[in-house]
Amino acid sequence: MATIKPFKGLRPDPSLAAKVASRPYDVLSSDEARDAAANNPYSFYHISKSEIDLPAGTDVHSQQVYDTAASNLQRFIKEGILLQDEQPVYYIYKLLMDGRAQTGLVAVSAVADYNNGLIKKHEFTRPDKELDRINHIKTTSAQTGNVFLAYNDVPELSSIIDHWQEQHAPVYDFTADDNIQHTIWIVDAPSTVADISSLFARKVPHTYIADGHHRAASASLVQKELQASRKITGAEDPANYFLTTIFPASQLAILDxxxxxxxxxxxxxxxxxxxxxxxxxxxxxxxxxxxxxxxxxxxxxxxxxxxxxxxxxxxxxxxxxxxxxxxxxxxxxxxxxxxxxxxxxxxxxxxxxxxxxxxxxxxxxxxxxxxxxxxxxPVTIQQLFDIADSGNVMPPKSTWFEPKLRDGLITHLI
The missing domain is CATH 3.30.1760 (Conserved hypothetical protein from pyrococcus furiosus pfu- 392566-001, domain 2)
Structure with a gap:
């Protein structure tokens, strides 16, 4: 069965969440990120696309870019722009786009599940894109990019998530400049955290990567490198897990x-x-x-x-x-x-x-x-599952999921 865990997320001060939140690093160019972050010192692009703080034309894969990302991340923490939760928790992340909602569970998933095929893939990855994320993760000691996973619906899990939303106020609730509403709840009651962990372990045999193959592969390769150098301290070391948001299949839509x-x-x-x-x-x-x-x-x-x-x-x-x-x-x-x-x-x-x-x-x-x-x-979600279940992979760039998760709202420190 698939393994997930609560974790101590690094996240924005609630008053700054809308300014910090940024589109995924790989859906826009450096120039687009530079324009988007103009006059916004809180933008997460200063970490996820840190070349915007360097002279135009800087090689985006240079160590200087990764060092700048690490420096900016530490500055965001020092200045209180980003805060880390004191106890391991789950997060509920709801996105609303054009009247259609999808609600996922933010957790860390086991790298071992990725390596062993319990997290199923449908795409090959490119070594150059893997190396970029590997260097970013190693230099910042953080997974800043979220891996978007899907699973076959579990009504009991959906019920817990729905009930928590009804009974608790969100920590973030804002509409981004592309008119997508982002709402996040913190699930911190020990009994509810335990119920989610138990239910997932019993009812979800595997998950599917919807978006984020390179982020998942990079987390796996970083873990392997840290194990080889004996920098991983034990089974519960954060590097043995990677940042994921997991959605029930019935709520997802794939664009062309x-x-x-x-x-x-x-x-x-x-x-x-x-x-x-x-x-x-x-x-x-x-x-x-x-x-x-x-x-x-x-x-x-x-x-x-x-x-x-x-x-x-x-x-x-x-x-x-x-x-x-x-x-x-x-x-x-x-x-x-x-x-x-x-x-x-x-x-x-x-x-x-x-x-x-x-x-x-x-x-x-x-x-x-x-x-x-x-x-x-567009490809259907069932086609994606069928291919992943068969052990095959789609041709490159077969699926485009919307709405997309925002970087910077929850980061996993390793």
Whole structure:
């Protein structure tokens, strides 16, 4: 069964929570973070994207950046911007976006569960992104990025969480600049903490990584390195656990994760469209963006025009991986026609989260930065679970979850 624990979270003074809270470090650029933190000395970007405090053009993977993050974290603690709870507790984290709520339990999960497959994965990770988080964790001695986990619903656990919200006031409750409401409760009653731990141990055999594969992998690698150097003091050492927020599957929604490509692999527009005809029915639909309306349907933007592509029978299989639209696109267009063999490493392709909308695809292509864009129908949570259960992995950047947790509201010190 999966193992979780309460912990002594490092979190903002309640009067500063809205100013501290920041979007996840990996969903915006350094320039975007610098703009977002302008005139806000409390922004967690000073820790999670600390290059904003260094000259523009500084290598974001340099040790200077990680040292600055560590220095800023210690300053936030010294100045009382961040405070640590005195006793191990759980936290309830509710997000409200466009009228839809999802409520998770913030806990630390066992690195051993990640290593042993009780925390199931659906993506490969990139070594360069792992190394970035490893260096950040080691230098700051903190896990500042939350790993977003999902589990099959447990009604008894949901009942405890609902009851606590009804009976207690939140410690934080604010609406961020993107209109997402963030509300957090501290679960500090020893009996309730024990009930949650016991129920989870009995009812949740495993969890699934929804978002945060690199953060989880980095926590595991840091733990391994600390064990090898004998810097871990025992089984309960904080480095044996990593920061997670765990949501019941029924509350989650996955958005599309779209692709933009720099060129047509030496083909003319006409030759490219001709090759598409082998595996797709192709229909030009005009200048206005139109999202796919069902599985196996794609929207494509090329030279100022939108096209609808529908995969023909025989272009996909019915196994958990083969039936995915990201697999159909990867096999029949990105690889077969455009020559993109490895989306994790090929510099000709980039990924655009669905939260940015189809206009972001138009912008990237019309600017001349990219040549062509593809919009996909979202993966379902059940598809994600099926793939993770089968031991397979999705193609890179298959899922985009919204709303996203804010960095800085709860940090795990190791």
């Amino acid at each position: 994760y779209n692709r933009v490509v720099k060129d047509l692999n030496g083909l003319s527009k006409e030759a490219f469209l001709s090759q598409l005809d082998y595996d797709f029915t192709v229909e030009e639909i005009g200048h206005l963006p139109q999202a796919p309306s069902m599985l196996h349907e794609f929207s494509m933007y090329l030279d100022g025009r939108w096209y609808r592509l529908v995969a023909k029978e025989g272009t996909y299989t019915t196994d958990p991986i083969g039936i995915l639209d990201v697999t159909i696109l990867s096999n029949n267009i990105l690889d077969k026609i455009l020559g993109i063999k490895d989306q994790r490493t090929d510099k000709r392709i980039d990924f655009v989260g669905g939260i940015r909308g189809l206009q972001e695809l138009v912008k990237r292509v019309d600017s001349g930065e990219m040549k062509i864009a593809f919009a996909l129908y």
